[in-house]
Amino acid sequence: MNDAPNTHVTNLHSHDAAPTRTKSVAVIGLGNMGGAMAAHLIDSGFSTTVYDLNPERVDELVLLGGHPATSADAAVTDADYVITMLPTPWITSEVMLDGGVAAAMKPGSIWIDTSTSIRSALMEIEAVLDARGVRYAEAPVTGMSHGARNGTLEFFVGASTEDFEDALPLLQVMGNPERIFHVGPRGAGYVVKLIINQLWFNHTVALGEMMALGVKSGIDAGVLHSAIAGSPATSFFHEQGLTRILFEADYDDTFAMALACKDSRLTVALADELQCPSALTRVVDAYFEQSRVTHGDHAGEMSPFRLFEDAVGAPIRVRRS
Numbered sequence: 001m002n003d004a005p006n007t008h009v010t011n012l013h014s015h016d017a018a019p020t021r022t023k024s025v026a027v028i029g030l031g032n033m034g035g036a037m038a039a040h041l042i043d044s045g046f047s048t049t050v051y052d053l054n055p056e057r058v059d060e061l062v063l064l065g066g067h068p069a070t071s072a073d074a075a076v077t078d079a080d081y082v083i084t085m086l087p088t089p090w091i092t093s094e095v096m097l098d099g100g101v102a103a104a105m106k107p108g109s110i111w112i113d114t115s116t117s118i119r120s121a122l123m124e125i126e127a128v129l130d131a132r133g134v135r136y137a138e139a140p141v142t143g144m145s146h147g148a149r150n151g152t153l154e155f156f157v158g159a160s161t162e163d164f165e166d167a168l169p170l171l172q173v174m175g176n177p178e179r180i181f182h183v184g185p186r187g188a189g190y191v192v193k194l195i196i197n198q199l200w201f202n203h204t205v206a207l208g209e210m211m212a213l214g215v216k217s218g219i220d221a222g223v224l225h226s227a228i229a230g231s232p233a234t235s236f237f238h239e240q241g242l243t244r245i246l247f248e249a250d251y252d253d254t255f256a257m258a259l260a261c262k263d264s265r266l267t268v269a270l271a272d273e274l275q276c277p278s279a280l281t282r283v284v285d286a287y288f289e290q291s292r293v294t295h296g297d298h299a300g301e302m303s304p305f306r307l308f309e310d311a312v313g314a315p316i317r318v319r320r321s
Contacts, residue, residue: 025079027075154180253300
């Protein structure tokens with residue numbers, strides 16, 4: 001790999017180069033997640049064209065060996081694979097339709113959307129791609145920005161079996177090969193990702209509420225943290241998310257409240273589409289929206305915990321022994 005400065009796309013932990021590395025890839029959206037994903041593709045030998053509205057992000061990938069594009073549609077003209085990692089379904093639609101990406105993709109190529117989304121918001125894109133003979137797989141991810149940098153992302157893929165197998169070599173480069181799941185046909189990947197995100201959000205609110213109750217009752221936060229850790233109520237969020245809040249005052253600024261609220265609203269919308277009970281989701285969604293208004297769009301995704309700290313009257317913290 002070419003030498004490069006220490007940026008948000010470095011810290012590469014690449015996998016073996018994929019058998020299809022001679023094929024070309026275009027990556028659109030080079031933020032904390034997309035930039036690191038593109039860096040792994042470049043590092044593993046894929047011919048990778050990159051585009052972002054922020055030219056500095058493009059320049060970082062060019063230093064690694066990526067090919068710059070002057071526009072989103074120009075990036076995809078000759079690509080065998082097009083990967084998007086964009087903030088919202090509406091921006092994705094704008095890029096794919098108004099930006100001309102869907103119309104510029106060549107027949108037989110495949111669009112891999114790694115964003116958190118909902119299928120009903122993207123049906124117009126599907127129609128354009130189907131009419132042009134362009135294939136489509138969604139592959140939303142978990143693992144946060146450090147997982148993107150380290151190549152340990154987990155993918156939930158909604159696609160036909162053939163398209164999943166075609167996309168798999170790229171996903172194995174960008175993520176953990178043992179954590180890539182074909183969860184069903186188109187749309188299924190988005191659903192699984194929304195469910196996982198919403199459960200994380202639910203844990204944020206539930207543990208915030210209970211930690212506040214314990215502290216208000218005079219229980220030491222460290223004692224309560226340890227008691228939960230050894231109980232049937234422990235969870236990955238308790239071990240990772242809550243621990244980061246209590247010991248490091250870390251609310252995960254790499255994933256903004258604006259995006260978290262977007263994801264929660266999509267879960268509510270999906271429940272409405274399916275006429276599925278969603279009372280708990282709506283309560284949690286209200287807490288997240290309150291936190292976004294109180295703490296700002298760019299506050300960390302676990303900032304709703306701060307609402308309960310405000311109720312206690314002080315940050316809930318534990319000192320490391």
